Structures are given as C-alpha cells and as structure tokens.
Amino acid sequence: MSFDLHDSPIPVARVMLALALVGCCAAASSAAAQSADEQSAYVALLYTPVGGLPPLPPVSDSLARKSGVSLLGRLGHTSRGEGALTLTSYALSVEVPRGRMRLGATLGYLSASCGAEWQGGDDDCAGDIMIGGSMRSMITNRSLNGDDGPAHGKQSSSSGSDGRFIVGFDASVGYSPRQGENAIAAAASLPTGLALQSGSVRIMPFLTPGLAYGRLNNVAYADVDEEPTSHGAISFMIGGGVGLQFGTSGVGANLGFQRVMKSQGGATQLGVGMTWNGLTSGR
Secondary structure (H helix, E strand, O other): OOOOOOOOOOOHHHHHHHHHHHHHHHHHOOOOOOOHHHHHHHHHHHOOHHHHOOOOOOOOOOOOOOOOOEEEEEEEEEEEOOOOEEEEEEEEEEEEEEOOEEEEEEEEEEEEEEOOOOOOOHHHHOOEEEEEEEEEEEEEEEEOOOOOOOOOOOOOOOOOOOOEEEEEEEEEEEEEOHHHOOEEEEEEEOOEEEEEEEOOEEEEEEEEEEEEEEEEEEEOOOOOOOOOEEEEEEEEEEEEEEEEEEOOOOEEEEEEEEEEOOOOOOOOEEEEEEEEEOOOOOO
16 A cells, blocks of 8 residues: 655644654753652653543544544553553543534543562552543644645545544543542643545554643652642653554554653553444434
8 A cells, every 4th residue: 555645735744743852852851850749740640541541543523523422442551660660551431522522531440560679659559540531622634635625514535545634632631549649630732643544444643742730639758748748740741653443333443652751760651442433423
C-alpha cells in the first residue's frame, strides 16, 4: 500500500515535528531539584485516568453523527527503576455524543508492585480504584490533497481514500483515593493525527501534547512537612501512538505511549486499547 502525500497544501511534517518538540522542550525546561509539589503532581497523574491510561486518537467526526454510544477498554503499563516499581492500570470507559462533543466516564483500577530495589514509600506499592470524566471534540479535519467537501451540515470525505489531517481537543479529570492520599488531576491536550485509508482499514498515527495539573491532598514528605498536607503542580505531558479502525464494524484498536514530564526520574507508559462505536444514528 502507498499514500500519496507530496501534494499536500498543509505543512504536516512541520506541524508534527513541532508537536514532538513540545515534549522535548518540556522535559528540559526544569533543571531545578525535584520539589514535593512536582512529585505529588506526577503521582496524582499516574494514579488517575488522566495520566494512568494511554491516550486516544483525535475525534474525527465533528457532528458526532457517525457513531452512538462507544465502549472503550484500555490497559497501561509503567515500569520504573528497572522493575523496582511496576504500575499496571485497567479501565473501561463509556462515551456518548453530545452535539460536537463526546462526553465520557471511566472506571478503572491501578495495580502496583514493588521490587527489592524500590526506595519509595509503602503507599507506592498499593493499588486502588480510579475514576474519571472526559470531553473530546474536533478542531479541524482537512484533506491532505486539498479536496475538502462542503463543510456545513454535510458529511465530509473523512471516510474516503484520501488522507486527513485532524486536530482535536481533549479535556479530562480524574480521582483516586490512593490509600487515603486523595489524588486529583485534570488535563487539556491537543491530539493531532494523520488519518490514512488502506482498503477498509483506517490508520491514524498521532501525537498528543498536553498540560496537566495533579495534586495529593493528604501527604507528608520527610524534611518538608511536619504533618500531612496538600501538594500539587502543573506538569507537561506528551503522548502518542497509532489508532486503527476496521471498516464499518465500529471496532477499533490503538497502541500508545504517554509520559508525564518531571525534572528527575519518571518513566514512559506503554499501553493498548480497544474501542467499539455503537450503531450509527442514520442522520
């Protein structure tokens, strides 16, 4: 199979490169010693659906007409310190279309295990449930060959053989009791992908830069806190992957990665997901 992109009027390569550079710059932006606020933000994001699950490809249907209720299953795996700490998250999500948005709810569980070399606290080695909410929408969906159909009220050619350049907007919130530390998190991101058609299969490589906030509400750090208190901070996130859509069956799959940026340490999460889009509304 081949995809002819050389006549694209959109500087796609430069856009995707710029998105990748966002993550690199974010990683290098903080050279100071890691603070209690930064560490709390990192933990809160990983222990909630906001940063504890692999990202999704951007929404490609702005009017949400092609699919109804969607079911999503995702698994994320993070290993720190050569297996000293291993986190595995499992979650199920439901999404419903509302106008130009898709609203979702997530319920999951994070399993944690510590090796002999782990030097963190005991709470790091205990799993807990996590819940979250999301809103996903589309900012733009343009043909790579410049042959866009009528935009107002009519179906676009996003299901055709031409490639599409898609930018979405995702917002999410999450919570986990995390053994009494009450982790909360929120994030906003811009998933950006190329939708390429090969027969009945749509392939979409994508990148997802984002800005997130994480907070632990009942935690005490040695040499910092005299008693449990709250710590939180804003962090950069970078994710991406490849999404697959199999014909008109409504079944899809994605492979992805996600990393919450911090000045010291940290690890990249790898994950997989499956989706099923409900019956079309026929409108």
